[in-house]
Amino acid sequence: MNKRILIWLLCLAVVLALPFGTDALLGRSWVRLLDFALLYAMLALGLNIVVGYAGLLDLGYVAFYAVGAYLYAMLASPHIGMHWPLWALLPMGALLAASFGAVLGAPTLGLRGDYLAIVTMGFGEIIRLFLRNLNITNGPAGIDLIDPIQIGGFSFGSSHSLLGWDLPSIYSYYFLFVVLTALIVLVSYRLSDSRIGRAWAAIREDEIAAKSMGLNTRYLKLMAFAMGAAFGGISGVLFAGFQGFISPESFTMGESVMILCMVVLGGMGHLSGVIMGAILLAILPEAFRPLSQFQQITFGHVWLDPANLRMLMFALALIMVMILRPEGLWPSPVRRRELHPNDAMPASAQKEGP
């Protein structure tokens, strides 16, 4: 048991030291990247409830992110002159996103999963269309000068000094996001083993069987969908406060696919896997940046721009993971068994692979 505590303490130390180490080794822009990676981790964890736990495909997840972000941007900026505090807007963002999720999910969740996928995909585009065209959201220009996140008297937007350490804004955000990510992980973890979580697993594995066992599948699916949406809304609120500026272009279909890719690549339903996927995919494009500089220097021309290839890579990753390793790179043991039922059998009884 002591070993376990030791591992936890070690993890905690790494998480606490990470921004300082990154800053020293790679520079301040990478700390900012870490902040974004954590935001994506929260989003991916939210989507994981929908896709990983309940087995529903949401292709417009970024729409809920947008709902949260625009809520904060409109009610905490000079845009319409309101400056509401975070503690009011965070639950509001979650609630609003969840109600959007419920409105969208209610008609489709009684039907086959394919319908939900395409309806969410359409919704993702439609909401961007509205954001671009409405006056209240300031159209394609977006909203800027959004208030930085503030808790009590502590503003995350400015530098602080702590015990003689200089603590820039991106550091404070890092610790805030770490705490919130940990909270979401905790909620997700407790959910997965709860009555609801087990019901979701049953629905995911065989919906008809789950229904026959007396589960109210429609209600349970709606629950998963709305809960995932709520986490999306929360991440959105944080994103708006952190970034200080948002526009409809931050909420494209590409983002939805990227978040989906994080969940799928990491391992649907497995929290560590999903977090790993999120951090990996958030950092990867930046890590590939030297590649184009290298091309520029050696060939005098950028032949393959990683920024343009990013989406292609994600898309190909989705296909390849589904075909070669559907449980993801770091799967949960349960999901592994689910997808490879033959593994338990003796080799002679195995049929040809899937």
Add this chain to the structure above:
Amino acid sequence: MDIFLQQVINGLVQGSLYALVALGYTMVYGIIELVNFAHGEVVMVGAMVGLSVIERLAARGDTGWGVIAIGVLVAIPSCMALGLGIERVAYRPLRKAPRLAPLISAIGVSIALQQLAALIWGRNYLHYPDVLSNPQFHIGGAVITQVQLVILATTGILMLLTWLIVQKTALGRAMRASAQNPSVAGLMGVNVDRIIALTFLMGSGLAAVAGVLVGTYYGVGNHTMGFMLGLKAFTAAVLGGIGSLNGAMLGGLLLGVIENLGAGYLGSVTNGTIGSNYSDVLAFIMLIAVLVFRPSGLMGERGSEKV
């Protein structure tokens, strides 16, 4: 000018294009119960391949419908090969996998095709060259152009052809049998894998024609054009009853007309581009409404899910 009649004509033309794409969705769904998210992108590839060919010919000074026809004739085999490839690589290995897997793979294919097209043709809107004189005809206060007439005629013929193939030939019987029950069809000597491949082949061929026609009609092509078009065609397929050929045709025409009437009377017609802001929302609302009130569609069969 009679706005109502004009909008109905425009709607029928647009709707017949939706119907052509919807056929691809509905045929594939009928047999393997998969929403082929990449179908819209196949249409896009058809439009872009057609555009490249037409551009090449127009640069030599060729004009007239022959140029468009050559564009279509090159686009069809390209899209067929693409459709076949997609089925082989991304869907066939997942036929026995859990439901979520082919859906995720399908969205992967869709995005991958978009990005590949962006690499090949760039990210800007490309213009179809002017190779047609496109005379206009007047009927009862409304105007119909030659392009519109050709679109109506072509889609009409293709829909009839598709219907004949599916209803009257041995191949069509095998398709319908595979849709009803793949394993029993297999026992009856139908090579289901081959039938599925042929279904993708037919759907992609229709998509190619639709792509070039859409490009010719609206005058532009872009790597993202397949997205909304696909979404609307899917809406049309659902509206008509997914899995039903007649339903897809009816749904397409209906959606086109509703969308155009809506756009016409909301007073927000945007000329030139495919997506007028309001009609996009209208189509989406229709999709939700159909799913709420009649998920089996206008002509689809009501029934419980196959186990």
